[in-house]
Amino acid sequence: MSNDHYRILCTRPIPASLIQTAADHGIDITVKEFIQISPVRLPELSGEDNIRSILADIPMAFTSAHAVNILREILGDIHISNDICCISGNTRIAAEQAFPASAIIAQAPYGIELANAMLQLKNIHTVNFFCGNIHRKELPETLSQAGIQVNKYVIYENNPQPEKVADHYNGIFFFSPSAVSSYFSANSIPADTVCFAIGTTTANALREVTNNKIIISTNVDADSMVQTTISYFNNNNC
Known part of the structure; x- marks a missing residue:
């Protein structure tokens, strides 16, 4: 991959080991919770x-x-x-x-x-x-x-926990339709921001609120979400 670093907003906690794996591939993940359980x-x-x-x-x-x-x-x-x-x-x-x-x-x-x-x-x-x-x-x-x-x-x-996001991110992780709803109730996203969805149900929720590119994780787990993101940025010099 290029020497560029990409910034990802993750809308729920994921293991620190996955954040480190992403960092090893030039992807910096910031976690902000948009749903309270x-x-x-x-x-x-x-x-x-x-x-x-x-x-x-x-x-x-x-x-x-x-x-x-x-x-x-x-x-x-x-x-x-x-x-x-x-x-x-x-x-x-x-x-x-x-x-x-x-x-x-x-x-x-x-x-x-x-x-x-x-x-x-x-x-x-x-x-x-x-x-x-x-x-x-x-x-x-x-x-x-x-x-x-x-x-x-x-x-x-x-329970939705919307928060206004001021920073620019190359991609955003969404793990549920609820997180999609919570995020977009307080934010819009730039046209070049990629939405990563845990599965087709979440992807469908995204299609209702944005025309941005949506990438669906290869499997419905956090590890696959991170690996899908690494693969995407490896093959797309964004």
């Missing part, structure tokens, strides 16, 4: 007896790493081994770390594909879906329409 404490998930009664041997479904991590916090010292159905990438990584005794029985990069993967198993009749107050409807609706009972537990709130 607030746990929601549900009475039905209070106390070990209640928790074990709800979880039973029912598979758990996750479409975000936030839901995985917050459920792990709620459980505290309670160890479980329920089967897991989840989005691949960051969410699967979080699930494997949070629930090492559980098996990942279905995974896919997007909600509708995950629902179809779960239906193909033909042995899921009930699922506990842990999510935030803002979530895509495809997974629960597809499962419900197929006759699967979906017990939905909203265990966190996804």
